[in-house]
Amino acid sequence: MKKKLLSLMLGTTMAASLLAGCGGTAAAPAAGNAAAETSAAEAEAPAAEEPVAEATAAAPDEAVTLTVLAGQSTTDAGIEDMIDAALAEKYPNITLEWECVGWDGEFHPKMQQYLQTGVPDIIIGKGQDVATYSSLGILNEIDSTYTDRVLDAANENVTFDGKIYGLVYNALYQGVYYNREMFKENGWDIPKTQEDLQAIIDDCNAKGITPFASHMVDTWSIGNVTMQFMMNDVFNKNPKWGDDFRAGKVSFSEDADAQTCYQYNKLIYDNTFPETFSLEQTDCDAKMVLGEAAMKVSGSWSIQNFLDIDENFDFGIFPFPNQTGDSKLIFEPNIAIMTSSSTEHQDAINCVLDVLTSDQDLAVEIYDYTKTAPMLKGVTPTYPNPSQQDIDKYAADGMVVDVNLGNNQLVWGGFQDENAADIAAWLQGDETFEDCLAASDARVDASSSSTN
Amino acid sequence: MNRKRKSGMERKMERQYFLIVLPGFVIFTIGLIIPTILAFRYSLTSWDGLSAEKPFVGFQNYVNLLHDSNFLQAWGFTILFTIGNTVIQNVCALLFAVALDSGIRLQKVYRTIFFIPCLISSVIVGFIWLKMYSNVLPEFNEIFGTNINFLLFGSSSTVLPGLLIANNWQWIGYWMLIYLAGLQSIPAELYEAAKVDGAGAFSRFKNITLPMLAPSITICVVGITTGSLKVYDLLVSSTGGGPGRASTSVILHTYNTAISGRQYGYGSAMSVSLVIVLLLVALIQVKSLRSREVQQ
Structure with a gap:
C-alpha cells in the first residue's frame, strides 16, 4: 500500500514537474529621424514647438526608490542607464529600480503578474498599452505640466475620458x-x-x-x-x-x-x-x-x-x-510612460517625468541612440536618416496617420x-x-x- | 521471529523512502500541485488574466477545446514531434552507444563530441539551426552547385523534420551516455557464455544486450517522451510556432492563448487537459517501470 502511495507521489510529482513547462510577441523597434519626424507630428498637431520647460517637480527630502517595469524594444535597451545618470544629477534622492523586459514576449505576462501583486510605480510600454491598462483603473493621469511638453499629436491616442494616461516619448514611422x-x-x-x-x-x-x-x-x-x-x-x-x-x-x-x-x-x-x-x-x-x-x-x-x-x-x-x-x-507612438494609481511616491514620479521631459541633453541622447522620432517639443536629434526628406514631405502635406487608431x-x-x-x-x-x-x-x- | 524482523526492516526502509521523497513532494505541492488546482478553478471561468472579475462559465472552455482546430493542430504536432523524437533518439543513441562500447579508438573523444550539444540551451540550439538552415547549409549548394532544399523551417511540410534534426542533434549524446553506462554494466561473462553456445552477434544483442538494458530503455523512453511533450524553448527561438501554425506545440499554444491572448481561463483549460494527458502518460510509465523490475 505504501509502495503504491510512493508510486502515486512520484507519478504526481513527475506530472507536476511536466506542468512546469506549460506555465508560462514582434520585435518592434524603432527609428525615425529627428527634425522631419518632429515636423510630421506637428503636421497633425499644429500646437507647434515650444522651448522645453524648466524643472517643476519638488525633490523629495528623503531617499526614495521607485520601481520601474520597462517593456523595451530591441533598440531601447540601454536607455535606462542614461535616465539613471540624468536623474542622479538632478534628483539624487531618487533611485529607479529597473526591471527591463522585452515588450513583445515578456511585458504583458509581467503586467499580469503585477496586477495580482501590485503594479510598479512606473510602467514603460508602448502607446497602444495605455488603452489596455487605463481601462483597468490602475493608471494615474499624467500631470499636464509634463504632457504639455509633448507634441499634441502624441497625446491624442493615449487620452481616455479626457484624461491623458501615458507620456509618449518617441515614435516610429x-x-x-x-x-x-x-x-x-x-x-x-x-x-x-x-x-x-x-x-x-x-x-x-x-x-x-x-x-x-x-x-x-x-x-x-x-x-x-x-x-x-x-x-x-x-x-x-x-x-x-x-x-x-x-x-x-x-x-x-x-x-x-x-x-x-x-x-x-x-x-x-x-x-x-x-x-x-x-x-x-x-x-x-x-x-x-x-x-x-x-x-x-x-x-x-x-x-x-x-x-x-x-x-x-x-x-x-x-x-x-x-x-x-x-x-x-504610418506614425506609431512608441515608448509610453505610465504611472501607477496606487503609488505612494507621486511626487518622486513627477520628478522622474520632469527629468524625462525637461532634460534636452538626455532626450537627444536617447533619440540618437534609439534612432527614433522625438515627441518632445523643441528637441531635435542629430543622427542621420536618409528617409527624413520623405517623412517631412508627407508630414507637411498632412499625409501621416497614427496607427494607434x-x-x-x-x-x-x-x-x-x-x-x-x-x-x-x-x-x-x-x-x-x-x-x-x-x-x-x-x-x-x-x-x-x-x-x- | 524472522518474519517480524523483516517486517520491521521493511517498515524502516519505507519510512526512509517516505522521508526522502517528502521534501520534494512538499516543494512540488506548494509550487506546482496547488497552482494546478488553481488552474482548474480558473479554467471554469472566462478570466482574461487582467481584470478583477472572473466570470464563471462552467465547463464551456472544455467544450470549446474540442472544437478548437488550432488546439487540436497543436496536439497533432506535439504527438508527431514526440513520436519522432522517441523513436529516433532511442535508436540512434543505442546504436552510438553500442558502437562506442565495441572498443573503437578515440572512444572518449567521440563521447565528448556527441555529448557537447546537450550542454547548450535549447534556445541557443534553436538559433543555431535557424542559421544552419537559412545561411550555412545553403552555402553548400553554392559551393558544390547542388540544389538541395535546406530551408526546412521555411515550409509547413518540412518544419517537423527540421525540428527533429535539431532536437535529436542536441539530445542523442545525452541518452547515448545512459545507454553506454547500461552496456558497460552488463557482465562480459554473459557474452562469453553465449559465444560458447554459438550465438551470433545479432542473437547476443537481442537476447542479452536488449534485456539487460531494459532499465536504461525505460529511463530514456520516459525522459525523451516527457521532454518532447514539453517542447517550447526550441520552438520560440527557431520557428516561433510557424510557418503559420505548423510547429506550434500544445504548451506554446497554451502560452500564446493565456498570456499574449489574454484568455487566461481558456488557457487554463488547455493546461488542465494537458496535465490529464501527462498524468496518464506518467502513470503508464511508472507501471511499465515496475513491471520491468518484476521481470528482472
Missing part, C-alpha cells in the same frame, strides 16, 4: 522603404496607386530584381504590415471599423476592403525572396541594402540595420499604396498576432483564404484592447 538609387536608375516614380506599384513590380521581375524584401519567418512582421494596410484601406474609410466589427456590423469575411488588405500579403509573398519564411530580419535588411530587393514594407526599426550594414545606403519611404490612391504614412480597436496580442499566423498558414497553403478570414472573425471576442 512605417511604410515602404525603397532603394532610392535603384528607383532613380530604373526611372521609377513613387507609386501612389496599386497600378503604379504593380508596374514597378512587373519591371522588377522583368529585370531580375526581387520587388520586396521580407522576413515572414517573423510572424509579427506579417501582422505589422497587415495593420499598415488596414489603416489605409479600412480605417481611412471607417475610423470605427474595429468597434463596428465587435458590434457585428462588419466582418473580415464580408468586407471587401479588409480582404484586400489580407490579399496584399499575397502580393508581397509572390514577389519576395523564396526563402522569406526562413529569413530573419537582419539578413533580410542586409539583402535590401545589398540591392537584392527594391522595397521593404517595414518600420523605422529597419533603419538601424540599414545604416549598420552600410552607412551610405540611400533609402526613402512612402506609404503602401491603397485602392484609392490616398495612402498616408487601429491598434487601440484591434489589439495586437491575441488578435492581430493570431490573424498573422493564419495569414502565414494561408500563404503556405495550409488554410484556405475563406478559413483565414473566418478565423479572424471567430476571434472577435479577443479583439478589444479594453478589458472591461
